[in-house]
Amino acid sequence: MREMIKMIVVLTVLSSFSGGLLAAVRNKTIDRIEVQQLTFVKGPAIQAILEGASNDPIVDRFKLEYEGGEASFFVGVFNGEPAKIAFESAGKGFGGEIGLMVGVDIKADKIIGVGVTTHSETPGVGSKAQTDPSFTKQFQDMDLMSTFQVKTDGGQIDIITGATITSRGVAIGVTQAGALYKSLKPQIEAKLKEFK
Amino acid sequence: MGDYILLAISCILINNILLAQFLGNCPFLGTSKKMETAVGMSMAVVFVLVLAGVITWMLNTFILQKFGLEYLRTIAFILVIASLVQFVEMFLKKSIPALYAGLGIFLPLITTNCAVMGACLINVNEEYTFMQALVASFAYAVGFGLALILFAGVRERILLARVPKPLQDTSIALVTAGILSLTFFAFKGMV
Amino acid sequence: MNSQKKLIVSHAPFLHIGSGITERNLHIIYAALPALLLGGLFRFGIPAIGVVCLSVSTAMLWELLMNRAMKRPVSVGDGNAALIGLLLAMLLPATAPWWLVITGTFVAIVIGKQIFGGIGGNAFNPVALSVAILMVSWKDYFDFNGMLMNYDPDFIMAYPLATLKNFGVSGIEQYSISDFLLGRQSGGIGATFGIGLLLGGAYLIMRGFIRWEISIAYLAGVFVTALLFNLTDPTRYADPFFHIFTGYTLIGAFFLATEDSSSPVNFIPMLIYGAAGGLMTILIRNIGAYIDGTVLAILVINLINPLLDKIRPKAMGKVV
Amino acid sequence: MIKRSFFGFTTPRIQYLPMPGQVTTPAPLKRPDNVTLLVPCPAGDVDDKLVQIGDHVKSGQKISLTSAPGAYGIASLSGTLSAIDRFPGEAGREYTAVTITAAEAETLDNAFEDRSEPTLENAAAFLACAPGAPSFEPFTEPDKPIHTIIVNGMDQDLLVMTAQYTLAFRMADIQAGIKFLKAVTGVENIVLATPRDAMHGYGEIGASVMTMDATYPSGLPKLIAQKVLEKEIPNGKSFQDMGVCFFTAEAVASIGRAFSDRQIPFEKTITFIDKQGNRSLISARIGTPIADILKEYQVSLEEKDRIIIGGPMTGHSIFSTQYPVQPFTDAILLQDHGDIALTSDYPCINCGDCVRMCPARIQVNLLVRFLEAGFYEEAAEAYDLSACLECGICSYVCVSKIPIFQYIRLAKHELGRVASEETATEEATDE
Amino acid sequence: MAKSIAQEFTKGLWEEIPPFRLVLGLCPVLAVTKTVENGIGMGLATTFVLVCSNILVSSLRKVIPGKVRIACFIIIIATFVTVVELVMQAFTYPLFLKLGIFIPLIVVNCVVLGRSEAFAFKNGVVRSLADGLGIGIGFTLALAALGAVRELFGNGTLTIWETPIQIFGPAFQPFTFMVEAPGAFICLGLMLCLMNLVSSK
Ligand SMILES: Cc1cc2nc3c(=O)[nH]c(=O)nc-3n(C[C@H](O)[C@H](O)[C@H](O)COP(=O)(O)O)c2cc1C
Ligand SMILES: Cc1cc2nc3c(=O)[nH]c(=O)nc-3n(C[C@H](O)[C@H](O)[C@H](O)COP(=O)(O)O)c2cc1C
Ligand SMILES: Cc1cc2nc3c(=O)[nH]c(=O)nc-3n(C[C@H](O)[C@H](O)[C@H](O)COP(=O)(O)O)c2cc1C
Ligand SMILES: Cc1cc2nc3c(=O)[nH]c(=O)nc-3n(C[C@H](O)[C@H](O)[C@H](O)CO)c2cc1C
Ligand code: SF4
Ligand code: SF4
Ligand code: SF4
Ligand code: SF4
Numbered sequence A: 001m002r003e004m005i006k007m008i009v010v011l012t013v014l015s016s017f018s019g020g021l022l023a024a025v026r027n028k029t030i031d032r033i034e035v036q037q038l039t040f041v042k043g044p045a046i047q048a049i050l051e052g053a054s055n056d057p058i059v060d061r062f063k064l065e066y067e068g069g070e071a072s073f074f075v076g077v078f079n080g081e082p083a084k085i086a087f088e089s090a091g092k093g094f095g096g097e098i099g100l101m102v103g104v105d106i107k108a109d110k111i112i113g114v115g116v117t118t119h120s121e122t123p124g125v126g127s128k129a130q131t132d133p134s135f136t137k138q139f140q141d142m143d144l145m146s147t148f149q150v151k152t153d154g155g156q157i158d159i160i161t162g163a164t165i166t167s168r169g170v171a172i173g174v175t176q177a178g179a180l181y182k183s184l185k186p187q188i189e190a191k192l193k194e195f196k
Numbered sequence B: 001m002g003d004y005i006l007l008a009i010s011c012i013l014i015n016n017i018l019l020a021q022f023l024g025n026c027p028f029l030g031t032s033k034k035m036e037t038a039v040g041m042s043m044a045v046v047f048v049l050v051l052a053g054v055i056t057w058m059l060n061t062f063i064l065q066k067f068g069l070e071y072l073r074t075i076a077f078i079l080v081i082a083s084l085v086q087f088v089e090m091f092l093k094k095s096i097p098a099l100y101a102g103l104g105i106f107l108p109l110i111t112t113n114c115a116v117m118g119a120c121l122i123n124v125n126e127e128y129t130f131m132q133a134l135v136a137s138f139a140y141a142v143g144f145g146l147a148l149i150l151f152a153g154v155r156e157r158i159l160l161a162r163v164p165k166p167l168q169d170t171s172i173a174l175v176t177a178g179i180l181s182l183t184f185f186a187f188k189g190m191v
Numbered sequence C: 001m002n003s004q005k006k007l008i009v010s011h012a013p014f015l016h017i018g019s020g021i022t023e024r025n026l027h028i029i030y031a032a033l034p035a036l037l038l039g040g041l042f043r044f045g046i047p048a049i050g051v052v053c054l055s056v057s058t059a060m061l062w063e064l065l066m067n068r069a070m071k072r073p074v075s076v077g078d079g080n081a082a083l084i085g086l087l088l089a090m091l092l093p094a095t096a097p098w099w100l101v102i103t104g105t106f107v108a109i110v111i112g113k114q115i116f117g118g119i120g121g122n123a124f125n126p127v128a129l130s131v132a133i134l135m136v137s138w139k140d141y142f143d144f145n146g147m148l149m150n151y152d153p154d155f156i157m158a159y160p161l162a163t164l165k166n167f168g169v170s171g172i173e174q175y176s177i178s179d180f181l182l183g184r185q186s187g188g189i190g191a192t193f194g195i196g197l198l199l200g201g202a203y204l205i206m207r208g209f210i211r212w213e214i215s216i217a218y219l220a221g222v223f224v225t226a227l228l229f230n231l232t233d234p235t236r237y238a239d240p241f242f243h244i245f246t247g248y249t250l251i252g253a254f255f256l257a258t259e260d261s262s263s264p265v266n267f268i269p270m271l272i273y274g275a276a277g278g279l280m281t282i283l284i285r286n287i288g289a290y291i292d293g294t295v296l297a298i299l300v301i302n303l304i305n306p307l308l309d310k311i312r313p314k315a316m317g318k319v320v
Numbered sequence D: 001m002i003k004r005s006f007f008g009f010t011t012p013r014i015q016y017l018p019m020p021g022q023v024t025t026p027a028p029l030k031r032p033d034n035v036t037l038l039v040p041c042p043a044g045d046v047d048d049k050l051v052q053i054g055d056h057v058k059s060g061q062k063i064s065l066t067s068a069p070g071a072y073g074i075a076s077l078s079g080t081l082s083a084i085d086r087f088p089g090e091a092g093r094e095y096t097a098v099t100i101t102a103a104e105a106e107t108l109d110n111a112f113e114d115r116s117e118p119t120l121e122n123a124a125a126f127l128a129c130a131p132g133a134p135s136f137e138p139f140t141e142p143d144k145p146i147h148t149i150i151v152n153g154m155d156q157d158l159l160v161m162t163a164q165y166t167l168a169f170r171m172a173d174i175q176a177g178i179k180f181l182k183a184v185t186g187v188e189n190i191v192l193a194t195p196r197d198a199m200h201g202y203g204e205i206g207a208s209v210m211t212m213d214a215t216y217p218s219g220l221p222k223l224i225a226q227k228v229l230e231k232e233i234p235n236g237k238s239f240q241d242m243g244v245c246f247f248t249a250e251a252v253a254s255i256g257r258a259f260s261d262r263q264i265p266f267e268k269t270i271t272f273i274d275k276q277g278n279r280s281l282i283s284a285r286i287g288t289p290i291a292d293i294l295k296e297y298q299v300s301l302e303e304k305d306r307i308i309i310g311g312p313m314t315g316h317s318i319f320s321t322q323y324p325v326q327p328f329t330d331a332i333l334l335q336d337h338g339d340i341a342l343t344s345d346y347p348c349i350n351c352g353d354c355v356r357m358c359p360a361r362i363q364v365n366l367l368v369r370f371l372e373a374g375f376y377e378e379a380a381e382a383y384d385l386s387a388c389l390e391c392g393i394c395s396y397v398c399v400s401k402i403p404i405f406q407y408i409r410l411a412k413h414e415l416g417r418v419a420s421e422e423t424a425t426e427e428a429t430d431e
Numbered sequence E: 001m002a003k004s005i006a007q008e009f010t011k012g013l014w015e016e017i018p019p020f021r022l023v024l025g026l027c028p029v030l031a032v033t034k035t036v037e038n039g040i041g042m043g044l045a046t047t048f049v050l051v052c053s054n055i056l057v058s059s060l061r062k063v064i065p066g067k068v069r070i071a072c073f074i075i076i077i078a079t080f081v082t083v084v085e086l087v088m089q090a091f092t093y094p095l096f097l098k099l100g101i102f103i104p105l106i107v108v109n110c111v112v113l114g115r116s117e118a119f120a121f122k123n124g125v126v127r128s129l130a131d132g133l134g135i136g137i138g139f140t141l142a143l144a145a146l147g148a149v150r151e152l153f154g155n156g157t158l159t160i161w162e163t164p165i166q167i168f169g170p171a172f173q174p175f176t177f178m179v180e181a182p183g184a185f186i187c188l189g190l191m192l193c194l195m196n197l198v199s200s201k
């Protein structure tokens, strides 16, 4: 019996120590981890899209809630104006979800760039969506509010050879980004005003 | 249904847990000297991995994610797996002694086997649905068994070859495992 | 019980049929010559001769170095190293750079053969292993289209299997089987000349240096699998004859799959082994990632060989 | 001999060579100066009340070394016992070598005349050393009764023609032998195994005739027994367990001659094969040193030549020309040092030739790996070592020239030794 | 029996260097050694866990009941693994991404659990510290060496910290097999052979 109690006590104490330590470390690191994730996972795409911005878009970000979720918006300041933003979207690809970063010029509602952040497509086939810029370049300067479809489906986007599903996923993702943008535009503009 | 079959094939052959993901190598080298132990270990892994995959998936979805405790995933998973193995061991000993006699010595090895923990983590990282997690866990375990049994066959052969002294045993086994892994390249791109 | 003359005391039997390893290897080399000389060296010229010489000589050199390093009797003379070098060269493009050849023979002799204890110990075909490793590392040399720049022949020099992979069946209509048989195609130095390989294979089978069951089952496996694919969708999958006479199929059937140490010896296992090899070859070509699946398919069947060995006739008087 | 044919995809058939037409009677050897009888008992056990150096013996006289029933030899020469020595035989067996130096005159012993009733006791007590070495031991075990006697008219090995000669020219003796065998043993079912091409009318011989294929190794006892019994003999079972027992044709002829002439025969028919491969038949007294035969045939031995007792596939080579002719010495084969088949140190290359040829369907390619590594128990358990007929074909065809047959005999020998040691310790602990 | 503290430390560098001598903890060794940097990172992370858990286990060894010791070890190890996970995410995120699930898998690395069980539970704090540090650094060295060989031949570069250094010049076409999965096995096998050769001399 004594041994039993000792076992329980030791295990409890150890677990609380563990829980306490981890909670403490977690609290200390949580913000940094988020920044790091943004910098290294989404950072490259954001940097590419908002190239030439005078601020650090990863620092200057805000969140907006919408039905069923929350989205982060990264602000790019050009010529002193917070004129362009980048935000996330996703489409379903061949190997799973394709994370997208879509950049838009607020004034014209035109796409300034699309980048793939995360994916699990086949290397050398679907992965070209991320590595081969000529595919995502097609979206540039198009109206974000329009519907994007690959040519196989009767749309305007050329597919990546051998990766129709990936291409379709990206097109759908960008279309969804347009829908989100449309629904949140008022709030975005409000936030940007605050930003100034 | 077709999706699940593709997932299974991919987990067994293309993303083979041992040869492509590098998980579970210690038992791979440790239990492949004899065909008998290889078969025993394979069965034990199938048994535990499927259970562990399902339980950790539920733990992650219904508890950790719900309460924002994902950072405790590692500690939670290892405790679940360790207790699960204990439990399975006790259960088998009591109710299916014949199976226990076969699997018994392999069960404790599995607690500290990367394959089980790794497969559970992959299930969660890939954000699989419950069914996908179930299929993937089973397929990973089958892939583990397949590789282990094929490897044991080749190792039994090599045991009798005139392998130079410094290469004997683990060293030549690793080289062979490399060739085995190369062989699985044949299945690349098939799914 | 003393005797004036020293007699030899040894064990039965006191006769031997007269076969030998050196003889065996030499005959396999002879069998490879038609395809090599007429199909390879004649067509691809000086660079091909260079590759063959380098390959054979370095293979023998590695063998010698390993014999020395392992303090074993020198086994270069048995011809196996030369054979491995020759077969490797026959699979390489004529434009292979020198370092590719040397790396190839190193892998084949040292990793593939010697560290497993030399001849007879290897569980995998050393040549197939070596080519697979080279192919994984330097893919471009094995689509053979790199040779296009160096030659200006009167036939289509694009590698048929690469064309098939990239352009589908519509791309391969320009080729003809008779060209393949006459060696009028691109490919490994000794792998293009269909008639030569068939002759060599027939010689080996007739003389009993290879087990015919394996070669025939392999070719049958290729044929049937390719036919099934072809029947399901003739616009995507090429016909079986195309698959048999291009790429490494023939050299694989007669010279690679039949390697002694890594293949089974009983009848049913030989049939399964060969057929599985043919099946894998076509699977890789038609739905896999690689242009030619032969060498990887052979490694796959090498891998299942120990399990196939468990299928065997019941020994006389065995009590079960 | 049979070399690899040009066309290798069929398995080579190894044929027993028929006896050349001109051979009719074996050439008798001239009387030796001394003979050496090998008696199966350790030299230390010799009872000097029964036998001593200096004793005079007559030809055909029984020389008992101990009171045990089997420990005797039959003098094949009249003279004086000049030496009684230890003689280490094959496979660790112990013999005692009894040497008789010839006296001037040849006198015949007549002890057997009084005991020539065809009974089992008489046969066992006098005929065990007759040419062909008939063994009556199987009939002394009541719990394992013998129901079939097989008279083996097949030569055990290639080139040998002793049995062929006996069948062709001593049919009357065989016939008489069969009659006496029935009387001695009480077994009615007697089968004569003959080569296919020896199938000519024997008339009524008192035994059924079974013809065997003329392809090696069909003359090995196990294959004959299986054909007679029409089933495979399970591994680990002896002929005795299956109720069969073997006599060579010559042994049966000896029995026939002994009981009809009331005299124990001691002239052995031997196939003599010289270095050029010429085969002849000789008739020599049991115990004659091989050196005498070599001298008579004017054979000159070179350094590193080989003398083989038995045939080329299964015989034993010997180290001394003083080795005597024994009751079972069917053949003496000389081999020039130039023709000696070399063995090599190469590993098995898995060519499969041995597997295709093995009459016992053994996976020799796998078996040999275990034997080389010394894993005899695994070899026996998983790779059917015990099924081996000891025909030697696997070694004969092996591309790597591995001494497989030697490994097999060694492995069986070792396993037998271990097993007998185990039973010995078990018995010791039981007591 | 009685080894000095220094010996406890140095034994991990050669005599008992994992994974060569103790054939344990192979998975990270094979999986993350595509570059030197990955190898070192993985090694240091493991060392951290090894040292911390060794210290804690040895200081608590009188308190922990024998029956539940494995459970206690696992809790302790898992705690430190999680600390490393969080810290690496916060400070060396790219490295964390490359090492992937092998960081959380330190928890099942038998080298770590093995040292707790075989050494720390039976020895004092200072000895356990020396032992953990020695084994950890040995492990790091092994990973770095394997990483160096594979990266050099497989990519023609060496990466110590973030930027790869070209070694063979631009004309070099790398032997990519070496950075693929099979290359890892074969390379480790041959290094083990080399190691056996050296120590048999
Ligand atoms: C697990 C772990 C691994 C580390 N690996 C390395 C390394 O491989 N190379 C290195 O220079 N520093 C390494 N460090 C040291 C930290 O990265 C260093 O404190 C950090 O880089 C400093 O932060 P900063 O450069 O972001 O300002 C490692 C630290 C930890 C905890
Ligand atoms: C063991 C050894 C391996 C070598 N491996 C390579 C190699 O893989 N790649 C390479 O370019 N050079 C290798 N070299 C050769 C030298 O690095 C050579 O100076 C360098 O490659 C220059 O050759 P290049 O000018 O023809 O490129 C190796 C040298 C040795 C001794
Ligand atoms: C043993 C050895 C191995 C070599 N392996 C390679 C190699 O794998 N890849 C490579 O590009 N060069 C390799 N070389 C490099 C050559 O020395 C040289 O770099 C190459 O011929 C450059 O020629 P290229 O520019 O025509 O490719 C190797 C050299 C040696 C001595
Ligand atoms: C048709 C044939 C092909 C062979 N191919 C190979 C080969 O690819 N690699 C090899 O090491 N040996 C090869 N060998 C040699 C064989 O495995 C064995 O080592 C030799 O036959 C021994 O004399 C081949 C043998 C034959 C009969
Ligand atoms: S205990 Fe298990 S995980 Fe650890 S080394 Fe052994 S097999 Fe690998
Ligand atoms: S052949 Fe075998 S059984 Fe005969 S003596 Fe030699 S070792 Fe002994
Ligand atoms: S000696 Fe060889 S061939 Fe003859 S039965 Fe035995 S194993 Fe088979
Ligand atoms: S014949 Fe010799 S080399 Fe060929 S498989 Fe048999 S044992 Fe091996």
Ligand code: FES
Residues within 6 Å of the ligand: B022, B023, B024, B025, B026, B027, B112, B113, B114, B115, E024, E025, E026, E027, E028, E108, E109, E110
């Ligand atoms: S490290 Fe041991 S199984 Fe992965």
